[in-house]
Amino acid sequence: MPRLADALSKPQRLAVAAAAAFTAAAGVAAATGAPDVDRFVIAALALAALAVLVGESIEQIGERLGPGPTGLLQSSLGNLPELLVAIFALREGLTSVVQAALVGSVLGNVLLVLGAAFLSGGARHGAQRFRPEAPRMLVTLLALAVGATLVPTLAVRLETPAAHHAAALSDVAAIVLLAVYVASIPFWLGGGPQPPRPERTGRDQAQTAGVTGPRWPPGLAIGLLAASGLASGAVSDWFVSALTPATRSLGISPMFTGLVIVALASNAVENAAGIRFAWKARPDYAISTILNSPLQITLLLTPVLVLVSPLLGPAHLTLVFPTLLVAALAVAVVVVAIVVYDGEYSWLEGIALIALYVIVAAALWWG
Numbered sequence: 001m002p003r004l005a006d007a008l009s010k011p012q013r014l015a016v017a018a019a020a021a022f023t024a025a026a027g028v029a030a031a032t033g034a035p036d037v038d039r040f041v042i043a044a045l046a047l048a049a050l051a052v053l054v055g056e057s058i059e060q061i062g063e064r065l066g067p068g069p070t071g072l073l074q075s076s077l078g079n080l081p082e083l084l085v086a087i088f089a090l091r092e093g094l095t096s097v098v099q100a101a102l103v104g105s106v107l108g109n110v111l112l113v114l115g116a117a118f119l120s121g122g123a124r125h126g127a128q129r130f131r132p133e134a135p136r137m138l139v140t141l142l143a144l145a146v147g148a149t150l151v152p153t154l155a156v157r158l159e160t161p162a163a164h165h166a167a168a169l170s171d172v173a174a175i176v177l178l179a180v181y182v183a184s185i186p187f188w189l190g191g192g193p194q195p196p197r198p199e200r201t202g203r204d205q206a207q208t209a210g211v212t213g214p215r216w217p218p219g220l221a222i223g224l225l226a227a228s229g230l231a232s233g234a235v236s237d238w239f240v241s242a243l244t245p246a247t248r249s250l251g252i253s254p255m256f257t258g259l260v261i262v263a264l265a266s267n268a269v270e271n272a273a274g275i276r277f278a279w280k281a282r283p284d285y286a287i288s289t290i291l292n293s294p295l296q297i298t299l300l301l302t303p304v305l306v307l308v309s310p311l312l313g314p315a316h317l318t319l320v321f322p323t324l325l326v327a328a329l330a331v332a333v334v335v336v337a338i339v340v341y342d343g344e345y346s347w348l349e350g351i352a353l354i355a356l357y358v359i360v361a362a363a364l365w366w367g
Helices: 010-032 036-065 067-077 080-091 095-125 133-157 161-189 203-209 218-250 254-266 268-279 283-312 323-341 347-363
Strands: none
Touching: 010 036, 010 218, 036 080, 036 218, 036 254, 080 095, 080 218, 080 254, 080 283, 095 254, 095 268, 095 283, 095 323, 095 347, 133 161, 133 283, 133 323, 161 283, 218 254, 254 347, 268 283, 323 347
16 A cells, blocks of 8 residues: 555645644644634644545545445445534534524535535636536435425424424434335435546546545555544544533523534535536536535434434424524525526526525524
């Protein structure tokens, strides 16, 4: 096996070094009892760096599996840092933070990251056209997931007979979402919503597939994935332990913390790859990369957390979310559906998506 320095490109070496440095710093801060805000910030940076490393490792492994199995692998492991943060938060009884983080991860991708991709690609290359079939399918499944959250929430807010059985209704909805995910596995294995590959050669083909550096040896990719996964578990524990006292010291509400800070640190950062695709005038891959992550959160991560939450902590995580979060989620999916329907985007649409994200985040600044 080649040496680590030879197997990685310079950006990849920097990513590994950053993940290792921030993880070590977070461990030292936790062990020495550093101030809460310092521990919180360092752990957040470590989570973001580890999320990038997890995503890169999965892409490298996927180069040998093909597009279908890669989509399945991404569904299972791509949101590992966020899953671990949610588990530790539920153990601490921080249900509202977990709910806000789940919604924030979806909003961060479909509004902030997608908007940034549209802005960067549109500003550099002008209006960009893409095949709309795959994005339409992804948005349709996102709409299903929003409906699964909207129904239990409305049942409670409108005080219907089902309001007294919110936990059971949430469990049923979670099982249905998991069934949809399981039913989609053959689709993923068959290639998933992959846009057609343009006729490119050499380096361009590697970049189109998602890998922008040298191909890693299998042992290196699996080893880095395992190491980053284990490190994510430790960092998630340190992050959650510092979360409540740090946000209290900073005067930040738990809702805003979950929606913005936790979501961006544990999930949306890894999807910067989608922005790079848009910058390089590859809109099909940019949109598919960005929209797949919130789909995995809504069809797999959220229902799993709902079903296992009684085993993790004092409170049962349900799909009865704060009304403002559900409304923001519904509006975001509708807006994205309108944007992708015509198969074309511009930089102005990117600004509009980012503006909506800022408005939603501002609305939750006070809780």
